[in-house]
Amino acid sequence: MLRASSLTTQTEVDLNAVNGDLSAAAIGLEYGPELVEFAEAVASGDKDKLNQSRQTLLDHAGAETLVDSAGVAANFQRMVRIADSMGIPVDDMETELGKSVRSELNLTRFASAANTLNA
Amino acid sequence: MTFFDYNDSPYPIREDIKKEHRDFWQRLAQAGSWWTAAERIAIAQESRNASSCEFCEERKAALSPYTLEGNHHSSTPLSATAIDAVHRIVADQTRITQAWVESLPDNDLSIESYVELAGIVVCVFSIDEFHRSLGFELELLPDPTAGEPSRYRPAQAESGTGFVPMLPKEGLTGPEENLWPGGRSANVLRALSLVPAALRDWLALCSAQYLSVEGMANMVKQDDRSINRMQMELIAARVSAINECFY
Structure with a gap:
């Protein structure tokens, strides 16, 4: 945001x-x-x-x-x-804005990323 | 007694914040969907106990939060399962797993009760955090009123997203027809929707502490706020990052 x-x-x-x-x-x-x-x-x-x-x-x-x-x-x-x-997953993992922010901030290092990535 | 009058505050507290804190306290003191008023207030007390619980600190430092055994700092007659759930949500929420949530009914805590418990914890915790962040004493908890839980479970709740059943994004009918603000939903809105009253509680608090869902469409600045949207989102993002929240 x-x-x-x-x-x-x-x-x-x-x-x-x-x-x-x-x-x-x-x-x-x-x-x-x-x-x-x-x-x-x-x-x-x-x-x-x-x-x-x-x-x-x-x-x-x-x-x-x-x-x-x-x-x-x-x-x-x-x-x-x-x-x-x-345990809610991110609503939409495909938006370009979301992808770039997650990549820039390396957010997949967080344990709770599993709620989205393993959903 | 008037709660949240903030008469001793050295800072001006907006009227909508006072109102929403006060209104939540009033709802907290009433029977909910799955817990009595006394139990709801006990849950609130446990959320405060968790902030000074040595076992929570020890467990948070452990490699796995599911192998360590010990006793929480507790002062209520809630079941051990309920107390543990409250303390995990306050102190170690990033390591809550679907398997643990699904084990709760085997330990006499229904999923519906868990969702309402979580709703109470997060609302009380956020009000307490507002006080702590400004250096205020925590508000006294209210006295419980009489009454029995409604045991209301929305018929349209469905599994498949997250750890608990939730209402679908579209096609709500009956008492939940207008539950999604502006008719639009997202998983964060759906999260507590197995207990619609819990969702309404956090939406009301959110509208004062942050923004209403409708107000979130304004990416520039809301007139009655002293900080602009970028400043708000900087705070939000930094708090979320420290809490290691991927969502």
């Missing part, structure tokens, strides 16, 4: 940001590095990192951005667990 949104807005982004590359996150995305670090802290459950990244995001982007970012991170903490606990 990041690629789809960047194509819609004709904004250059570097998908390596998804794998935690902070310099990549700075390309085309306002507060990209701060958002990546906050997302990582939420998903990893690291309290110290979370306290630090929350304050950094607040200082740079403001309270409304912090709250909306917390909502999105919380939402996807839910979505990944729905997908994996129910």
Whole structure:
């Protein structure tokens, strides 16, 4: 969806940001590095990192951005667990956009890829 | 008692977030499709216990999550199978397998009960994660109300996708006729559809914490959000990557 949104807005982004590359996150995305670090802290459950990244995001982007970012991170903490606990496969493995993103990010390294590749 | 008033929050919390968190808590306190209200709240409590469960940590570090034996950090009268299911969904969801899910009925947890349990866990977990991410205390769990589970199972549920029966993408009728937002479905929508109320719960929360399904068509920026769609998707993708989610 990041690629789809960047194509819609004709904004250059570097998908390596998804794998935690902070310099990549700075390309085309306002507060990209701060958002990546906050997302990582939420998903990893690291309290110290979370306290630090929350304050950094607040200082740079403001309270409304912090709250909306917390909502999105919380939402996807839910979505990944729905997908994996129910074992759902990717709906369409044949779209060119999906193929290129999966290849670029090497997503088949994840164990849950089996829910799609072995379906 | 008013839940989720966020009066002590140093940050402005949007009204739709307050409302959807509050509404979910109200539904949590009622009997569901396969669990009583007290059991639903016990499931919610176990989802919190899983975050500080030493056995979960030990098992997550193990080569296989199916060989290690031990006791979860638990404080509820739920069955051992149900407690284990809650803890796996919170702490080690990427290694849940079809074989394990299919073994649940032999251990007195029906597939329908598993789907509702998962629906409760993921909604409570996401609300708790919202609080943790902002440095807030977790909300007190509600008191259960009386009532019996409806034991409602949609007649059109079918096997063949994922680990559990789901409703088909097309041709829904009866009470589920309008279940797919905008009439369009995807596997992530179908995932919990064996318990339609569980799907409705996550859709409602999703509309406030992220976007409504209809709102997802807007790839630029929703007016009432402070971050644009690319920023949202960057967060979503990074969270999903750390969770090693292929979907």
